[in-house]
Amino acid sequence: MQLLLLVIGFGTVLAGYVHPEQIHLSWTEEINQMRVTWVTYLNVPAQAAYRPILCGNVPTPSNFTLINGETKKFHEGSHFWEYQHIHTAVFNNLDSNCWYEYKVKNLGVWSKTYMFNGRTPDTNATFRDVNNPFSLVIFGDWGTGPNGQYTKHLLGEETLTRDYLGILHMGDIGYNLDSDDGKVGDTYLNMVESIAATYPYMTLPGNHEKANNFTHYKARFNMPNNGANQGTNYFYSFNLGPAHFIMYNTNPYFDDMNTTADADLETQWIANDLALANKQRDIRPWIITLAHHPLYCSQDWSNEDSIEDCGEQPAVLKPIFEDLFYSNSVDLALQAHVHIYERDAPIYKNETIPSQYDSQNMHINPNAPVYIVGGAAGNRLGTNVPASKTPQPWARFLSNDYGYGRLTVFNKTHMLWEQFSVLQLTEIDYVWIIKDQARYKPVLLN
DSSP: OHHHHHHHHHHHHHHHHHSOEEEEEEEOSSTTOEEEEEEESSOOOEEEEEEEEOBTTBOOOSSOEEEEOEEEEEEOSSSTTOEEEEEEEEEOSOOTTOEEEEEEEETTEEOOOEEEEOOOOBOTTOOOOTTOOEEEEEEOOEESSHHHHHHHHHHHHHHHHSOOOEEEEOSOEETTTTTTTTHHHHHHHHHTHHHHTTSBEEEOOOGGGOHHHHHHHHHHOOOOOOSTTTTSSSOEEEEETTEEEEEOOOGGGSTTSOOOOOHHHHHHHHHHHHHHHHHTTTTOOEEEEEOSSOSOOOOOTTOHHHHIIIIIHHHHHHHHHHHHHHHTTOOEEEEOSSSSEEEEEEEETTEEOOOSEEETTEEESOSSOEEEEEOOSBOTTSSOOOOOSSOOTTEEEEEOSOEEEEEEEOSSSEEEEEEEETTTTEEEEEEEEEOSSSSOOOOOOO
């Protein structure tokens, strides 16, 4: 009897070390692909299985396609025994008209079964789904503490009923991935698994990922490789229907970010990417940028954090990016870092730029980028940085509530941004961006 209990106990412990956890999806640099990433604490063979379902009148295959995964060993803590094994597998030949169900396994131990949408980004000049609207969840600065649970609850409920295409996280992930010898990162990725295993979870690094040259960020996430980023997950772009998205890394532009990333290389890549996107403006008129540190947010002169985040740091970034974005007619610049929500008017050189028509919740044919700060998903630091008591003239809406945004691209002319408060459990702000011209008309400033 004692031997049986010992065997059962050993089997239970072993299963815990080989059970897949921290499962999350991401798009790759190739069309019709999805990557799944997961973790075990023993180095055991990894496999994934998937099959198409909900493909109209096409019957669901009875068998899953089984593929082998790749594994890398990651030293996540300061002690010699604190290793985890990060596995990845790529699902190929996806059909954008289908949903897929999948599961992963290690040493015969299967995960639960998840589903994802087969629609993936286009590459190069490929043009698909122009008239097929899509929505993305977008936020920054989300952690594991009590404040992060509000977002987990509402977003978890909403993703059960809404057909999102993906989730874009603009840095500061988990607070911090490396803390407590990596256990905080493990806790965070397990916390978001139900969401991140169902929707592509696309990330970029914030300042809270900087420990050991962003080691945890680079190891735990797998973003599209564009050659210039050298597989670091730092910056990349992708096309979805009539929109081009650029996710870039602001950290190397600051001296205290402890990174070997090459700022000049990234700046040149962004310039080249914008130039290519503008050559395709007839089929993809929308250009949307996402970054962690903001170029614009309202400074509160009574708050030291606000002076740094909305004054000193933007003063570093604006000379690098503002003219680049303006000359390339960027439509929407999404930002995080400041733990508030702020939506601004179209801005250039710190001035409000009139559109063909402007109202509180609408810009028709804007003539400069619309800037939005969405760094309020909730983190362990306790409370949000208060919104400025003296917002700048170009500020249109500010809130201290924790929450996240939803961007819906309807077609080549209409795009909608909505902000949700996870405290009030409702939408608190929105703005329509509408245009019938691919590029805006330059405005001469006095």
